[in-house]
Amino acid sequence: MLRTLILPMTDKPPRTGALAVGTSLAKALTAHVSGLFIRPDPRGAIPFLGEGMTADAIQELCDAAERESLALEAAARTEFEAVARDTGLPMEDGLGTDHASAGWEVVVGLIADHAGRRARLADLVVVPKPEGEAADARGELLNEVLFRAGRPLLMVPDAATSADFGHVVVAWNGRAEVARALAEALPLMHRAAKVSVLALGEEHPDRPSLDQVRCYLLRHGIDAATVSREAPAKREMGQALLAECAGLGGDLLVIGGYSHNRWREMVLGGVTRTIVADAQIPVFMSH
Structure with missing residues (x-):
């Protein structure tokens, strides 16, 4: 049985196909789908900022990156919750219920740090197809899940609209x-x-x-x-x-x-x- 689905999301939109298929599949299977947002850690850019910068300048850049990262997270969450709501999935933990549901969680760091490890307790991982401007990040996500999670994945093109696999x-x-x-x-x-x-x-x-x-x-x-x-x-x-x-x-x-x-x-x-x-x-x- 497929009871737990994970839908990893990076800060690179669009996410339409994976969201539509992941939520509709959870609805059809009476499963729980968890949107997992992988938010970049602004401190990871510090080694690349260059020599000669003052501590205040580095902190200012990190603060700006943090604000941008939080804004991207908020936008992704709004998008996920809207699709879940339109699909008829309540936002809850899915424990002890007999209906489909959706949840949201955030991890901070690199795709390589979290995607494969977090997906190990999923019955199915729904990932977007590596295409468009987000192809590189999506390709890394697919590889990490496929080779490190030990779980099956469903790769979804952006144009997909539902999980009605006839x-x-x-x-x-x-x-x-x-x-x-x-x-x-x-x-x-x-x-x-x-x-x-x-x-x-x-x-x-x-x-x-x-x-x-x-x-x-x-x-x-x-x-x-x-x-x-x-x-x-x-x-x-x-x-x-x-x-x-x-x-x-x-x-x-x-x-x-x-x-x-x-x-x-x-x-x-x-x-x-x-x-x-x-x-x-x-x-x-x-x-």
């Missing part, structure tokens, strides 16, 4: 990452009118087959269609998956969040990176 498409290759995503996305599949499991290329003999996935889902009461396509000859795999998903009419794509370990830093693998960059529909992923 056709869920699972991009299956038999690896552990997508197997985990498959299991964690079950509550969303139960709400869908249709589920398709898509595989590109020949099945790997040492990995679960499409037929085995179908049996697994049937035991959960989900009658999924299986779709097998040839591996793309010229098109990159991520682009091919997006094209096939669009051709099937999918409005939610479930994938494994694959990675490379580069100089002790986890970075998105090529297929995942392409899907993150180019997807026009929400994407559910687990690492």
Whole structure:
């Protein structure tokens, strides 16, 4: 069950898609969604202010940055509470209730300090797609949640308006990452009118087959269609998956969040990176 959703927010608007989907999903699932605002600490800029500045000048700059940061926090909270109210979510802690609710919390510091750690007690983390002027901050947020939280995430484009996922498409290759995503996305599949499991290329003999996935889902009461396509000859795999998903009419794509370990830093693998960059529909992923 998905009972606790977290919606991390940075000081970089807009946040429309993630807010709309996160709150409407909480309403549909009778869950609690918590808006988590990560407010930059003005003191973090002190080492970059340069030598030769007086203590008073540095303090004045920090005070100005603090005022701006608090104003951004207030604007984000107003936006979150307005969307929650319009969705029918009361602002409360969601403990001991039988209805959906919303809450608000603030942490001060860097995205890397808080996003992944705070998300570990969420059933699902709703993050905005890295796009527009906020792409860098959003990309950092997605990476931190995917690789440090150990929880599934739902990446939402700004243009998304609701969590009415009528056709869920699972991009299956038999690896552990997508197997985990498959299991964690079950509550969303139960709400869908249709589920398709898509595989590109020949099945790997040492990995679960499409037929085995179908049996697994049937035991959960989900009658999924299986779709097998040839591996793309010229098109990159991520682009091919997006094209096939669009051709099937999918409005939610479930994938494994694959990675490379580069100089002790986890970075998105090529297929995942392409899907993150180019997807026009929400994407559910687990690492």
